[in-house]
Amino acid sequence: MDEIQREELAGRRARLQAYMEQENMDGCLVTQNVGLYYWTGSMQSGYLFIPRSGESTYYVKKSLVRALKEAGVRTVELGSFRQFGAKLAADYPETFAAGAPAIGADLDVLPAQLFLRLQDAVPSAMWKDASSIMRKTRSMKTASEVAAIRRAARIAADALEEGLQQLKEGMTELELMAIIENSMRRQGHIGLMRMRGYNQEIMTGVVAAGEAAAVPTYFDGPAGGLGLGASAPQSSSARPIRRGEPILLDIGCCVDGYTIDQTRTAVIGEMPKPQLRAYEVSAAIIRKIERMLRPGELPEKLYQAALDEAKASGLADHFMGFGADQVKFLGHGIGLEVDEWPVLARGFNEPLEPGMVLAIEPKFTFPGIGVVGIENTYLITVDGFDTLTVSPEKLYAL
Amino acid sequence: MDEIQREELAGRRARLQAYMEQENMDGCLVTQNVGLYYWTGSMQSGYLFIPRSGESTYYVKKSLVRALKEAGVRTVELGSFRQFGAKLAADYPETFAAGAPAIGADLDVLPAQLFLRLQDAVPSAMWKDASSIMRKTRSMKTASEVAAIRRAARIAADALEEGLQQLKEGMTELELMAIIENSMRRQGHIGLMRMRGYNQEIMTGVVAAGEAAAVPTYFDGPAGGLGLGASAPQSSSARPIRRGEPILLDIGCCVDGYTIDQTRTAVIGEMPKPQLRAYEVSAAIIRKIERMLRPGELPEKLYQAALDEAKASGLADHFMGFGADQVKFLGHGIGLEVDEWPVLARGFNEPLEPGMVLAIEPKFTFPGIGVVGIENTYLITVDGFDTLTVSPEKLYAL
DSSP states (O other): OOHHHHHHHHHHHHHHHHHHHHHTOSEEEEOSHHHHHHHHSOOOEEEEEEESSSOOEEEEEEOHHHHHHHOSSEEEEOOOSTTHHHHHHHHOHHHHHTSOOEEEEOTTTSBHHHHHHHHHHSTTOEEEEOHHHHHHHHHBOOHHHHHHHHHHHHHHHHHHHHHHHHOOTTOBHHHHHHHHHHHHHHTTOOSSOOOOSTTOOOSSEEEEEHHHHTOOOSSSSSOOOOTTSTTSOSSOOSOBOOTTSOEEEEEEEEETTEEEEEEEEEESSOOOHHHHHHHHHHHHHHHHHHHHOSTTOOHHHHHHHHHHHHHHTTOGGGBTSSGGGOOSOSEEEOSSSSSEEEESSTTOOSOOOTTBEEEEOOEEEETTTEEEEOBEEEEEETTEEEEOOOSOOSOEEO | OOHHHHHHHHHHHHHHHHHHHHHTOSEEEEOSHHHHHHHHSOOOEEEEEEESSSOOEEEEEEOHHHHHHHOSSEEEEOOOSTTHHHHHHHHOHHHHHTSOOEEEEOTTTSBHHHHHHHHHHSTTOEEEEOHHHHHHHHHBOOHHHHHHHHHHHHHHHHHHHHHHHHOOTTOBHHHHHHHHHHHHHHTTOOSSOOOOSTTOOOSSEEEEEHHHHTOOOSSSSSOOOOTTSTTSOSSOOSOBOOTTSOEEEEEEEEETTEEEEEEEEEESSOOOHHHHHHHHHHHHHHHHHHHHOSTTOOHHHHHHHHHHHHHHTTOGGGBTSSGGGOOSOSEEEOSSSSSEEEEESTTOOSOOOTTBEEEEOOEEEETTTEEEEOBEEEEEETTEEEEOOOSOOSOEEO
């Protein structure tokens, strides 16, 4: 790892340390693979301890050999889990000597069983939930992170083109998805888009058409899809794609750890009028939101503005899902995970800042008919935004 | 859902209820998607409450519309999470009236933050860790589960054949993997093999060759692989496959929710003598273990027998990884997840029973040279075993 990369990692840890200061935490323990990668440059199993000030230590279980090569931080063997508390206290006497240090951890992903074992192993710690400050730290992307998202965007655009070139009537959703996935995979997609949310799964998005696209699902997004049955109840199904129905192409890939997320809508032949109109409302919402995209704007205001536009168009019932299955957001942060902060939803009222990357996805669901919409990924810049999505934004009529 | 399927689901819940009786739990709350599917037939987000006796209830958050169609159990809307405790108490007066019922949950996967919120929402419950009894229940597969694993095995075998037919010198590991994945995907693979372990990821296994296959990694398995960099540090890399080096083809897929896991070893040209010998030791271990595979045998004895054989062959240092990166097991249960129980490892001393499905994977790692081995998936029958893996077991010399 070169000095620039080491400095970037140190800067990321310093940002978390600044939040610890605000929250009065004495240290943070990072347990999740994605967090470990973000703050160390390595994803080997173990724990990263970041004290409120001073040097961090990566306690590695497996593979230490590999972590020593990859990590840009002090790296040691974890050793006995039961002795972890003693080891931490020896390495960080200032943090632990005083008595009951407040230690934050990524409790939104750390399994309860392991959390209980950590409480036993580090009995003096007063555990806090540090997921918010970890997610806030990660919401601001550096230039190298944005560059990785741009590489992913290029690959997704190529894959979309390859899929659309081969798309024909009667091809199943799964066949079309397999072409797109294969293209992304050959170009370096790791095979899935990482998600933080419990029980959430996404490989390469949702490619679905007609009524199958509009089938509701557990997935925390505006479009679910019929999927391959009750055991894989989202995304592409084995249903043939027919002429004259909306085809939802909500795809993404993960390259060098970073994820892009984008949606385009296609049709073989002609789009039915109501869905054509809904597509145009999606485009109008995208334009309206782009005019608001700049540092200082509040995420929840973007959601409200989109909702107002959907209402004004008489399409509120179809916006971001249908009926009881509507989701209450317009978009989400994206980076190492597909469901990062900020969420463009009520309650997210900390202003946008330069470096945030947002996937914005106005969509309309028509049960029995299909889903239409647009999703672009944007970087917030000092005076506005930059579109990271590469695929041309249009209705793809084939 | 037909009556047979409903009865099968009821039988699965009854098995868990029998364990609750033994463990003195008054009920179990299933929170994980895979558990929900196993016990309800649906994977929509929510919570399944299984009382120690009597009817279970699936409290669904999203999509209720879909869960009502899919689930073979009483299904209601979750509603307010804060009121969940009151709702449970109203639905299960016998369980909750007495005071502090012992409620088990899948704490090995449930995130701590959500666990803390559940403790607030259901304040009267005394929470217990039910992961062991849930995993034990799931370790015994029914005929329909075995049939799904057989379908996955057929697809994996077809995909392996397709990959090997196209394999040629200079093709990268990722290119070969992409062919195999594409074949499996078109045949219904959901795109990943589900894993229970925290921070563990697997899409379709490990296709890796030469020294890249022998690179250690966090992955809790005998072979890791170089992968696509520090952000995806396992499985296939962009390295070309060369003549005369071991090619590890550890692949699997997930079809109708169920997973197969298999390993074959290939070579273009001739296998170097030491690795040829190690391959033969893998085969000898497989044969030795097959002779022991029957109800009543202890999982830890299978591991010990394999270890003894590796030691007798002078290959103990290379067995199941190398040096500090060795893993201490010979195989694992498999079904809805790839890392099920029992594990063939020390401490697993409850006897094998008919219906268990095991992936057994003796492998030898040679740093700088490669990994060789065999992995078959077996069903334990009343008087022995049945091999579920379909691919011919041999060294594939091309």
